[in-house]
Amino acid sequence: xxxxxxxxxxxxxxxxxxxxxFFLGCGLTLIFGxxxxxxxxxxxxxxxxxxxxxxxxxxxxxxxxxxxxAPILVGGFGAAFELGxxxxxxxRDGHAFLMVTFGLTxxxxxxxxxxxxxxxxxxxxxxxxxxxxFILDEPFPVYRLFLVGSGIVVALLIWQFLERTRLGLLIRxxxxxxxxxxxxxxxxRLVRSAVFGIGxxxxxxxxxxxxxxxxxxxxxxxxxxxxxxxxxxxGGMGSFAGSLIGAILVAFVQVFGTYYFPDFALAFMYLxxxxxxxxRPGGLLGKEA
Amino acid sequence: MTGSSGVSxxxxxxxxxxxxxxxxxxxxxxxxxxxxxCALTGPAGEVGEQMRRGAExxxxxxxxxxxxxxxxxxxxxxxxxxDPATCVRKAQDAVERDGCRLLFGMTLSSEALxxxxxxxxxxxxxxSSDNGDGRLTGSSFVPNFFRANTSGPMGTxxxxxxxxxxxxxxxxxxxxxxxxxxxxxxVFKDEVKKSGKNFIADIYSPIGTxxxxxxxxxxxxxxxxxxxxxxxxxxxxxxxxxxxxYRLGDKVQLLTEIVDLNSIHAVGDAAIGxxxxxxxxxxxxxxxxxQFVAAWQKEYGVVPDVFEGEQWQACQMLQAGIEKAGSIDxxxxxxxxxxxxIDSIKGKVAMRACDHQAVQRGFMVKVVRKEGFxxxxxxxxxxxxxxxxxxxxxxxxxxx
Amino acid sequence: MRFAIAAAALLALxxxxxxxxxxxxxxxxxxxxxxxxxxxxxxxYARLISFGHAAAYGFGAYACGNFLLHTTMPxxxxxxxxxxxxxxxxxxxxxxxxxxxxxxxxxxxxxxAQLLYAVAFKWTPVTGASDGLAGIPRNPGPFGVTWWSTHAxxxxxxxxxxxxxxxxxxxxxxxxxxxxxxxIRENEAKTIALGYNTRRYKIAIVxxxxxLAGMAGAxxxxxxxxxxxxxxxxxxxGQVLIMVIVGGxxxxxxxxxxxxxxxxxxxxxxxxxxxxxxxFGVIFILFVLFLPEGIWGLVLSRFKQKPV
Numbered sequence: 001x002x003x004x005x006x007x008x009x010x011x012x013x014x015x016x017x018x019x020x021x022f023f024l025g026c027g028l029t030l031i032f033g034x035x036x037x038x039x040x041x042x043x044x045x046x047x048x049x050x051x052x053x054x055x056x057x058x059x060x061x062x063x064x065x066x067x068x069x070a071p072i073l074v075g076g077f078g079a080a081f082e083l084g085x086x087x088x089x090x091x092r093d094g095h096a097f098l099m100v101t102f103g104l105t106x107x108x109x110x111x112x113x114x115x116x117x118x119x120x121x122x123x124x125x126x127x128x129x130x131x132x133x134f135i136l137d138e139p140f141p142v143y144r145l146f147l148v149g150s151g152i153v154v155a156l157l158i159w160q161f162l163e164r165t166r167l168g169l170l171i172r173x174x175x176x177x178x179x180x181x182x183x184x185x186x187x188x189r190l191v192r193s194a195v196f197g198i199g200x201x202x203x204x205x206x207x208x209x210x211x212x213x214x215x216x217x218x219x220x221x222x223x224x225x226x227x228x229x230x231x232x233x234x235g236g237m238g239s240f241a242g243s244l245i246g247a248i249l250v251a252f253v254q255v256f257g258t259y260y261f262p263d264f265a266l267a268f269m270y271l272x273x274x275x276x277x278x279x280r281p282g283g284l285l286g287k288e289a
Numbered sequence: 290m291t292g293s294s295g296v297s298x299x300x301x302x303x304x305x306x307x308x309x310x311x312x313x314x315x316x317x318x319x320x321x322x323x324x325x326x327c328a329l330t331g332p333a334g335e336v337g338e339q340m341r342r343g344a345e346x347x348x349x350x351x352x353x354x355x356x357x358x359x360x361x362x363x364x365x366x367x368x369x370x371x372d373p374a375t376c377v378r379k380a381q382d383a384v385e386r387d388g389c390r391l392l393f394g395m396t397l398s399s400e401a402l403x404x405x406x407x408x409x410x411x412x413x414x415x416x417s418s419d420n421g422d423g424r425l426t427g428s429s430f431v432p433n434f435f436r437a438n439t440s441g442p443m444g445t446x447x448x449x450x451x452x453x454x455x456x457x458x459x460x461x462x463x464x465x466x467x468x469x470x471x472x473x474x475x476v477f478k479d480e481v482k483k484s485g486k487n488f489i490a491d492i493y494s495p496i497g498t499x500x501x502x503x504x505x506x507x508x509x510x511x512x513x514x515x516x517x518x519x520x521x522x523x524x525x526x527x528x529x530x531x532x533x534x535y536r537l538g539d540k541v542q543l544l545t546e547i548v549d550l551n552s553i554h555a556v557g558d559a560a561i562g563x564x565x566x567x568x569x570x571x572x573x574x575x576x577x578x579x580q581f582v583a584a585w586q587k588e589y590g591v592v593p594d595v596f597e598g599e600q601w602q603a604c605q606m607l608q609a610g611i612e613k614a615g616s617i618d619x620x621x622x623x624x625x626x627x628x629x630x631i632d633s634i635k636g637k638v639a640m641r642a643c644d645h646q647a648v649q650r651g652f653m654v655k656v657v658r659k660e661g662f663x664x665x666x667x668x669x670x671x672x673x674x675x676x677x678x679x680x681x682x683x684x685x686x687x688x689x
Numbered sequence: 690m691r692f693a694i695a696a697a698a699l700l701a702l703x704x705x706x707x708x709x710x711x712x713x714x715x716x717x718x719x720x721x722x723x724x725x726x727x728x729x730x731x732x733x734y735a736r737l738i739s740f741g742h743a744a745a746y747g748f749g750a751y752a753c754g755n756f757l758l759h760t761t762m763p764x765x766x767x768x769x770x771x772x773x774x775x776x777x778x779x780x781x782x783x784x785x786x787x788x789x790x791x792x793x794x795x796x797x798x799x800x801x802a803q804l805l806y807a808v809a810f811k812w813t814p815v816t817g818a819s820d821g822l823a824g825i826p827r828n829p830g831p832f833g834v835t836w837w838s839t840h841a842x843x844x845x846x847x848x849x850x851x852x853x854x855x856x857x858x859x860x861x862x863x864x865x866x867x868x869x870x871x872x873i874r875e876n877e878a879k880t881i882a883l884g885y886n887t888r889r890y891k892i893a894i895v896x897x898x899x900x901l902a903g904m905a906g907a908x909x910x911x912x913x914x915x916x917x918x919x920x921x922x923x924x925x926x927g928q929v930l931i932m933v934i935v936g937g938x939x940x941x942x943x944x945x946x947x948x949x950x951x952x953x954x955x956x957x958x959x960x961x962x963x964x965x966x967x968x969f970g971v972i973f974i975l976f977v978l979f980l981p982e983g984i985w986g987l988v989l990s991r992f993k994q995k996p997v
Binding site: 038040092094096100102226229263270271273278282 | 732738785788789790791792793796797799800801803804807808811923924927930931934964966967969970971972973974976977978981
């Protein structure tokens with residue numbers, strides 16, 4: 001394989017991975033930025049998205065419907081959890097949220113196992129996306145290109161949502177000064193529920209998109225949690241742009257690092273994380289010092 | 290009652306009440322207790338579930354025929370979540386609290402390695418049905434450990450023997466970056482060199498890798514015409530799915546140490562064309578297997594998978610040993626087990642006294658689409674005699 | 690303090706009534722109790738939430754395992770030495786982690802723990818890689834004492850370490866050093882304004898905490914007879930944090946109770962159902978919602994004593 005083809009395919013590999021990481025990281029950073037909640041259950045919502053996606057495809061035969069249904073259901077469940085449980089904990093210590101979301105991870109993991117069983121489940125990519133294209137004579141899956149495209153689209157959508165819509169404005173304002181927003185007459189609690197729901201919904205859509213690559217399985221949650229934390233910390237807790245940068249950085253380092261230094265594959269992410277945190281404790285674009 | 294199925298309890302009661310022996314021997318007929326700490330949740334959950342099901346099926350059939358040595362069998366299956374510390378705790382409970390003298394389970398080799406040093410103190414015998422680590426009958430051998438299943442080296446050996454006559458010349462290997470991956474690829478590398486072929490590169494992926502694109506690129510670039518895979522569970526599923534998406538199979542033949550139905554079910558058509566060793570497949574020939582598969586299908590509605598079959602074989606061997614010894618006492622059972630020989634679902638299987646490894650044949654399968662089955666199935670393509678497959682006593686590698 | 694003495698007496702007498710397997714479980718509970726208590730120093734007294742405490746535990750286990758396997762060092766010395774070693778290494782870790790505060794601090798501890806996990810996974814000569822160290826012996830103590838090879842013997846050894854650590858921690862938090870920690874916990878800015886180099890205090894408490902956790906891990910290795918990478922995994926860090934919170938942070942005794950509670954519930958639940966993780970999660974959430982001061986915090990408030 002000549003070098004240019006190698007470089008291009010590896011970059012595309014990294015971008016497709018970055019897209020999935022971005023879905024996860026963006027949701028988590030949104031939740032942290034607005035609510036100061038470290039959502040330990042984020043990986044579980046990701047996993048739930050994959051399983052809901054599986055069932056939707058199973059019943060309707062359509063992957064596209066799953067892409068719509070899964071984030072709505074998963075996000076809805078997230079919002080409901082925020083309403084029912086998390087809401088009681090505002091004003092308490094940060095580690096209360098941590099414990100509760102850790103407990104939620106345990107519960108969700110087990111409930112998913114009870115409903116869908118312990119075996120991994122196949123989610124096929126839609127027929128239109130199952131093919132390959134030849135990039136400089138090397139085969140490359142169309143589905144991964146779809147991932148890259150979706151990542152870009154979602155990033156743009158969220159950016160516009162935060163910049164242009166009323167809810168987006170409220171979200172940004174709440175992250176800076178929740179009391180003021182409340183004093184100005186907005187029910188901050190609704191904003192929070194919405195944000196938690198959106199964050200979980202993003203994780204859910206990430207799960208559906210990841211499923212054709214890795215199958216829907218119970219191991220998804222623990223793997224996702226650590227990855228997501230690393231990205232968000234590197235990019236800066238609460239920074240949307242940071243989660244994008246973090247995802248891309250981590251993906252590229254993983255893909256090229258694993259290629260040239262396979263022995264350190266496991267350690268890479270943490271090395272970056274430590275380096276970034278030591279140099280800029282708030283993350284690359286973060287506000288929290 | 291912890292862990293045993295409701296059926297056993299009813300059967301126990303039925304057998305006890307129905308037996309006139311009870312009236313005469315008021316103190317006898319204490320159930321034979323078997324402890325089974327295994328991974329029922331967590332990444333190895335699929336395997337542990339199969340093992341438990343296999344044991345329950347055996348116990349049900351034995352108890353229905355009046356039990357073992359006239360005594361009903363009682364199973365104490367507990368979840369370890371694949372954690373060695375929990376496994377030791379559960380095994381301890383089984384022995385010290387529940388009074389088990391016999392043990393099954395211990396899904397992961399790391400769990401087994403943590404527990405076996407304690408078997409002597411407990412005076413308990415452990416019959417393994419899935420632990421593949423070569424050291425369990427080698428450097429980590431203890432007298433109370435018995436392995437009824439195909440070990441890792443034996444699985445690799447089957448693949449290697451098959452490749453001697455297949456057309457491939459250049460090999461690479463991809464394995465999970467821990468003991469099993471390294472040991473298996475080590476044996477494979479050795480075998481390739483012995484057969485005069487070319488081993489190009491070995492690659493290791495961290496456990497829990499989700500994106501295999503880089504590894505697929507490496508395999509493609511290596512110039513190999515066949516690649517030996519030592520992957521399991523989620524990693525295996527992810528790799529096979531993605532390899533198919535990159536059409537890797539068009540260029541490189543994928544070989545694997547173990548082929549199992551769970552994985553095929555998870556990846557569907559992506560598994561077609563895979564060639565690998567099989568510790569057990571429902572398509573194995575012989576009457577014993579045909580009967581087992583039919584009975585299993587009647588009970589569960591599906592065909593049995595790898596570890597269900599292996600567990601059945603392990604149970605059969607234990608049963609033969611106990612019947613031969615007339616006792617479950619470790620000092621009497623051990624010598625009996627050392628010379629036990631059965632007509633198993635895999636053909637003739639005999640336990641070897643020097644390292645407690647069951648000597649058995651090796652099988653190669655290829656995953657194909659077949660009429661009448663929803664998923665692709667593993668089809669038998671080669672069988673190797675037991676003496677060629679099983680390594681020498683306490684060894685993990687082969688001389689010829 | 691009265692409670693502590695009463696509890697210690699109770700624990701000392703328990704083995705006389707218990708069957709073997711229960712004593713084994715209780716021994717493990719004591720070891721985990723020491724582990725949780727060490728974390729309480731950071732979490733309860735300095736509000737430094739460590740997500741990487743398993744690293745200290747695993748480090749201690751591997752260090753002690755190596756001492757016992759490759760030398761004839763008596764067991765108690767191996768445990769102590771492993772703990773001290775862990776504490777010294779933790780000075781460096783503490784220095785790095787305290788560059789940040791708040792959530793970033795916690796994340797750094799997590800990163801350090803995962804790094805150690807990754808290293809241990811590959812470093813075969815010292816850690817046995819993914820297999821871990823097996824067959825760790827309980828080396829005879831000074832003067833040829835072999836008491837800890839028995840169930841009861843090891844139980845009392847673990848109890849001795851736990852009580853010794855408790856006395857040390859109790860004295861520490863009541864000392865001027867402890868007062869500064871409380872200052873850092875309540876209002877770090879003010880404490881700095883008062884002229885204290887809070888960073889040094891933080892590093893010190895990290896080192897002490899990690900050292901004690903290392904001692905707990907060092908006890909675990911000969912107890913179980915093995916050490917493996919699971920001891921370094923972040924799941925264990927999460928579990929010990931739960932023990933501290935459920936038991937009652939900032940009380941020293943609470944986390945020990947939390948550890949016992951956790952182990953007991955896990956054992957009991959998992960013998961009744963495969964879905965034990967589900968009930969576990971529900972119990973935690975209920976604790977956080979309705980009993981945030983933890984078991985011991987509740988007991989103390991009933992007796993109108995405020996946790997220090």
